[in-house]
Amino acid sequence: MHELSIVLSIVEIAEGQVRKASARQVDRIDLEIGTLSGVEFTALDFAWDVGVQHTVLHNAERFIHKIPARARCMDCNHVFDIQQLFEPCPACGLFLNEVVQGKELRVKSLELS
Numbered sequence: 002m003h004e005l006s007i008v009l010s011i012v013e014i015a016e017g018q019v020r021k022a023s024a025r026q027v028d029r030i031d032l033e034i035g036t037l038s039g040v041e042f043t044a045l046d047f048a049w050d051v052g053v054q055h056t057v058l059h060n061a062e063r064f065i066h067k068i069p070a071r072a073r074c075m076d077c078n079h080v081f082d083i084q085q086l087f088e089p090c091p092a093c094g095l096f097l098n099e100v101v102q103g104k105e106l107r108v109k110s111l112e113l114s
């Protein structure tokens with residue numbers, strides 16, 4: 002499952018930070034996930050429960066910050082919210098745009114103890 006490999010890589014990041022800080026575990030983790038990152042949020046919840054067992058994230062409180070997707074029109078530079086890829090520019094109707102926000106998938110912060 003795609004989401005499980007995401008969780009496992011987050012675990013890896015967290016374990017690296019815990020080791021570096023000579024801490025014991027993670028109390029809180031904040032994630033930033035774009036709505037176009039390809040992450041299925043319910044699948045992520047499920048994968049999380051499985052993936053963090055017996056890791057430093059086992060007791061961590063998890064906060065997910067969803068980042069809404071935005072695109073910039075390649076023609077008129079208009080920036081607008083999108084729900085999915087290849088939406089037309091509301092200003093000029095062109096379909097060519099680049100996603101400027103919404104593909105994020107990162108650990109924003111960790112609180113260790």
Ligand SMILES: [Zn+2]
Nearest residue numbers: 074077090093
């Ligand atoms: Zn446009």
